[in-house]
Amino acid sequence: MASLDDLKKRITSVKSTQKITKAMKMVAAAKLKRAQDSAEKGRPYSEKMNNIILNLSSGISDKETAPKLLSGSGKEQVHLCVVLTSDRGLCGGFNSNIIKKAKSYFAKLNKEGKELKIITVGSKGNDQLKRVYGNKIIENISFKNSKNTNYFDAEKVGKIIIEKFQKEEFDICTIFYNQFKNVITQIPQAQQIIPLNTKSDDQNNSEDSYEFEPDEDEILSNLLPKNISTQIFKAMLENSASEQGARMSAMDNATRNAGEMVDKLTIEYNRSRQAAITKELIEIISGAESL
Amino acid sequence: MSDEFKIEIVNPEKSFLSKEDVNEVVVPAFEGEMGILKDHITIISFLKPGIITIQAKSGEEKYYVEDGIIEFKNNTLSILTSYILNLKDIEKNKLQELLKNAEEESNKPEISDQLKYLADQKVETIKSIN
Numbered sequence: 001m002a003s004l005d006d007l008k009k010r011i012t013s014v015k016s017t018q019k020i021t022k023a024m025k026m027v028a029a030a031k032l033k034r035a036q037d038s039a040e041k042g043r044p045y046s047e048k049m050n051n052i053i054l055n056l057s058s059g060i061s062d063k064e065t066a067p068k069l070l071s072g073s074g075k076e077q078v079h080l081c082v083v084l085t086s087d088r089g090l091c092g093g094f095n096s097n098i099i100k101k102a103k104s105y106f107a108k109l110n111k112e113g114k115e116l117k118i119i120t121v122g123s124k125g126n127d128q129l130k131r132v133y134g135n136k137i138i139e140n141i142s143f144k145n146s147k148n149t150n151y152f153d154a155e156k157v158g159k160i161i162i163e164k165f166q167k168e169e170f171d172i173c174t175i176f177y178n179q180f181k182n183v184i185t186q187i188p189q190a191q192q193i194i195p196l197n198t199k200s201d202d203q204n205n206s207e208d209s210y211e212f213e214p215d216e217d218e219i220l221s222n223l224l225p226k227n228i229s230t231q232i233f234k235a236m237l238e239n240s241a242s243e244q245g246a247r248m249s250a251m252d253n254a255t256r257n258a259g260e261m262v263d264k265l266t267i268e269y270n271r272s273r274q275a276a277i278t279k280e281l282i283e284i285i286s287g288a289e290s291l
Numbered sequence: 292m293s294d295e296f297k298i299e300i301v302n303p304e305k306s307f308l309s310k311e312d313v314n315e316v317v318v319p320a321f322e323g324e325m326g327i328l329k330d331h332i333t334i335i336s337f338l339k340p341g342i343i344t345i346q347a348k349s350g351e352e353k354y355y356v357e358d359g360i361i362e363f364k365n366n367t368l369s370i371l372t373s374y375i376l377n378l379k380d381i382e383k384n385k386l387q388e389l390l391k392n393a394e395e396e397s398n399k400p401e402i403s404d405q406l407k408y409l410a411d412q413k414v415e416t417i418k419s420i421n
Contacts, residue, residue, distance in 0.1 A: 210335050
């Protein structure tokens with residue numbers, strides 16, 4: 001059995017860990033509120049953007065001349081996967097969930113004999129992927145220095161992707177991120193952004209005849225790159241809300257576990273203290289008896 | 292009453308502005324300035340750098356935008372833009388910074404014609420604010 005001093009030391013150390021995790025939980029909770037707010041505020045933009053693009057693409061008559069970002073390059077050989085993760089750890093299964101989702105997708109691609117290229121956003125994803133897929137990672141982007149998720153970061157990523165698409169370095173682009181459902185649940189998502197999936201919402205085919213100035217093609221070719229940045233921005237917002245949520249619940253668990261541990265250790269401490277006292281008493285009594 | 296319509300300006304971070312009592316909006320559309328009144332035909336267009344002027348019952352407001360898409364439908368004008376500033380709260384040094392960036396961009400050697408045109412537009416607009 002550990003000595004009384006050792007037990008005491010352990011109790012203090014667990015207690016101070018508990019203080020840290022508790023503080024981290026509070027910080028995450030405050031940040032979560034902000035991240036959720038901005039995710040909510042960012043929603044109208046991406047929704048409107050989506051609507052306009054749906055309207056536009058349904059109005060396009062000739063699929064042949066449609067911009068490549070919409071119709072694809074006609075091949076499906078090279079896949080680009082953009083994996084969005086966080087830059088910081090200690091957030092439970094947040095990063096591992098995205099990586100797991102991405103890895104199963106990569107395995108599927110491998111089986112089909114497709115070529116794979118990876119861009120990682122956030123250093124944690126890069127750390128986890130480079131062991132197995134190190135030679136496939138063509139770019140690693142990290143926004144450690146930006147305080148909040150902002151559109152310009154998303155635009156940077158978007159520009160890199162579009163540049164690579166124009167150089168015909170890949171045919172299909174998919175992004176991986178965590179969708180925020182609530183504090184406990186985040187759902188890893190895979191979303192294809194190039195070519196754009198326009199079939200998803202077909203409910204309002206109400207033949208609104210729009211006037212276009214200039215013509216559809218030109219607007220579309222102007223709009224689609226923006227849409228990519230917007231989609232990435234949306235994913236980044238969802239991700240940051242998810243990250244804080246995941247961290248909050250992870251830290252909550254850690255605090256609770258530390259509490260349990262302190263309880264257990266305290267009982268052990270008291271028990272061994274009592275045992276020591278009893279032992280001493282017995283020694284004294286038996287000493288007195290022998291006289 | 293009857294010739295008022297609704298305007299919504301959103302940027303990626305938030306819903307920037309929403310007004311219900313707008314009489315006229317002039318936007319810097321790609322092929323020239325465009326004035327929009329109530330019952331305009333449904334239209335989609337995109338913007339070049341310039342000034343959006345909103346004539347509302349509550350007064351006139353001017354905004355500087357760098358790009359954007361507009362959609363007019365059912366008497367609602369939606370403007371999506373990634374960079375927008377209210378002319379009223381623009382500061383002198385911010386303006387200088389924007390101007391410097393824009394000029395740098397337009398003087399890049401490898402710039403494409405379209406981008407060059409947009410950058411020049413930006414420079415001109417910012418100068419006109421000054």
